[in-house]
Amino acid sequence: MATMYGRLGRRNILQQLPRILCRHIHNSSRLHQFNKFISNLIRSGRLSEARALFDSMEHRNTVTWNSMISGYVHGREIVKARQLFDEMPQRDIVSWNLIVSGYFSCRGSRFVEEGRKLFELMPQRDCISWNTVISGYAKNGKMEQALKLFNAMPERNVVSSNAVISGFLLNGDVHSAVGFFKKMPERDSASLSALISGLVRNGELDMAAGILHKFRSEDDGKDDLVHAYNTLIAGYGQRGQLEEARLLFDETLDDRGGENKDQRRLRRNVVSWNSMMMSYVKAGDIVSARELFDRMAERDTCSWNTVISGYVQISNMDEASKLCREMPSPDVLSWNSIVSGFAHNGNLNLAKDFFEKMPHKNLISWNTMIAGYEKNEDYKGAIRLFSQMQLEGERPDKHTLSSVISVCTGLVDLYLGRQIHQLATKIVLPDSPINNSLITMYSRCGAIADACTVFNEIKLYKDVITWNAMIGGYASHGLAAEALELFKLMKTFKIHPTYITFISVLNACAHAGLVEEGRMQFKSMITDYGIEPRIEHFASLVDILGRQGQLKEAMDLINTMPFRPDKAVWGALLGACKVHNNVELALVAADALIRLEPESSAPYVLLYNMYANLGQWDDAESVRMLMEEKNVKKQAGYSWVD
DNA sequence: GTAGGGTTAG
Incomplete structure (x- = not known):
């Protein structure tokens, strides 16, 4: 048939064949x-559209089913x-391989076992x-x-061995991976790349560089090494080792290099x-x-996206969005970068505009926008988008949940x-950073017992956060x-505790009136x-001293600390006064607070109440008048009396 | 349409 096609051309064939064959x-x-x-x-992630097309098709063959x-x-x-696998009329070996691969790429031993079972059942x-x-x-x-x-x-085949190398490295077994690589009867460029990328993932960059250079000097030169070079360049780059990255980049050769052995391999x-x-x-x-x-002589979408992400990082959104307009075919990544950039810049409206105009959204688009609302404290907006995303059939993941918990x-x-927590137990592994946000959420909501329960249920891994x-x-x-x-x-x-740990520790000391403990922790x-x-630590220390009535020491600390005192520091002192x-001293603190936040009524109210408590009603009244004069409005929640 | 290796967004 193929040769007939070639000789006669398509139209002639159609004329000569019986109609039914036509x-x-x-x-x-x-x-x-x-x-x-x-x-x-499917390649562009438009799964539901693919399914709609699949459903509308009158005739399907095994390839159709397999693609879906x-x-x-x-x-x-x-x-x-x-x-689909169960429904399809005829399964070939590709169908079986696909479904087995599907089960193995879901985490959880239930899926792995099912995958293995199907593997055993394969004809x-x-x-x-x-x-x-x-x-x-x-x-x-x-x-x-x-x-x-x-x-x-x-x-x-060599793929089998490469899978084993990647496996060792995925499980952190650098030693076995290198040993296995050295003993392999046959290697290809993917073997080397698997080894290099796994070493990079395990933080063994210099070992990777050594192996790469050794391979380059010893091997027969038929392999393309640029893959492995690229991995290592990126690895050094990710870790901020710019000099090492640049040296490797300079070892690769110009795109249109000559034809000698090394140039072919390192192009x-x-x-x-x-x-x-x-x-x-x-x-x-x-x-x-x-x-x-x-x-660059030739740029792909990733090149554009990388440079765009650079401008986003330095908040040059003019240049970032200009590049996004100029690039030949912006993809979901380009759009996500722009949305993220505007959201981080506090320009929620522009972020929303771009988000709504996106030709296609993926899970990250939704997460970016929800996180944007959360960071800009538009909590209602975040919740609205969270519901909308689910209505549009996008399933939340740990990133979504993390933002939504912060919203709560x-x-x-x-x-x-509590509802989100419930949802999280269905979606996220029991041991995950989500728990950290949950602890914070529960304790901020006053449910310290629930926070405690979450904390105690984390079995495997508690990090400093x-x-x-x-x-x-x-x-x-x-x-x-x-x-x-x-x-x-x-x-x-x-x-190892962090500065945040000590803020809490010092706050605890302040609450409990533990002056010596507080001083000791500060020193430690x-x-x-x-x-x-x-400055937060100093504010705590001022609080600690102040609560104990050591107001002079507190004032001395404020005068000698290496920071310009902020409202937390003065607030702590004023409270103690x-x-x-x-x-x-209360007048000093209140004066400083009013300078920092002229519109805040809190220092006025506090002074007023102090005078009132002491029976100095004239002074109290003058504070109230001063407040009126400065046109400061009393906020709800502050009392004129104790 | 299926197995292993490289870069970009939350």
Whole structure:
């Protein structure tokens, strides 16, 4: 048939064939086009549109079904993939490989077991089937199983070995990976890249550089090394080691280099440029990044997106949006960067405009916009968008939930908070950073017991943020003993406290009136942990001294500390003056506070109440008049009497 | 349409 096509051309064939066959060819080429269209839609993440097309098709072949299954597998929708797999009239080996791969790419042993079961049920297996399961086990941290299958498979190829290398490195076993690589009978450029990228992920950049250079000097030169170079350039770039990145970039050769062995292997490509550009962006050197961008002979979407992200990072939104308009085909990433840039700039309206105008949104688009609302304290907007996203069929993930929990914290909405917590238990792994936001949310909402429950249910991994959240929760509830006890416990777990930990610890001391403990902790922070005291720590110390009536010491501290006192510092002093009826210093503190925040009524009210308590009604009245004169409005929640 | 390796957005 192919040769007939070639000789006669399509039209002649159609004229010579019986009509029914004609129709078949017509249909099959249409079918082929439909299939291509479906896979294009899936490639650009437009899964529901692909499904609509799939449903509307009159004729489907195995490829059609497989494409749709592959879409669901990539979209992590294993249930839908399985439904199609069960429904399809005929399954070939690709269908089986797809569904097995689908189960293995879902986390959780339930899925892994189902994938393995299907693998066992397969009518026949090829190398791809085995490799799918090997890498599936490796990705789920089951290297023993992966190796067992690797040894059991009837025929191996280099992909099988590469999957094992990646597996070792995914599980942090650098030593085995390097050993395995060295003993491999056959390696290709992907083997080297797998090793290099895994080493980078495990922070072994210099080891990676050593192996790369050794490979380059020893190997026969048929392999393309630029992949591995690119990984390492990006790795150094990510870590801010700009000099190392640049040295490697300079080792790669000009795009149109000659034809000798090394030049073929090291020819720089668009990803090399992008990685180097990204390194500059990460280092904050957007001028050099732009220079590279302008020098590039060929740019892809990622090049544009990288330079755009650079401008977003330095808040040059004019240039960022100009580039987004100029670029040939902005994708969802470009749009997301712009939305994120405006949101971080506090320009929520423009962020919203761009968000609404986006041709396609993905989960990150929604998360960016929701986080934008949250950061700009438009909590209602965030909640509105959160509901809208679910109505439009987008499933929230840990990033979404993290923002929405912060929204609950901002709104002090315990009811909503509990609902989101409920939702989170269905979506997110039990041990996750989400718990940190939950602890903060519950304690800010006054539900310290719930915060405590969340804290205690974290079994595997509590990071310093977890401890900070819980200690801070106790401190803000005045539970000083609990806060200090937890702080002690944290140190026995060898968790290094941060400046935030000490803010809570000092606050706890203040609440409990523990002057000596507070002083001791302040000193320990500096000498034992090398943490520079910030103004918040001084404010706490002023609070501690003040509460104990050591007002003169507090004032001395304010005068000698290396910061210009802010409203927290003066507020602490003023509060202490009120408790200890020190009018003289109260006037100093109130005066300073009024200078810092002329529109705030709090210092006036406090002074008024002080005078009133002392029976100095004339002075009280003059404070009230001064307030009227300065046109300061009393805010709700402040009392004229105690 | 299926297995391993590179860059960009939350």
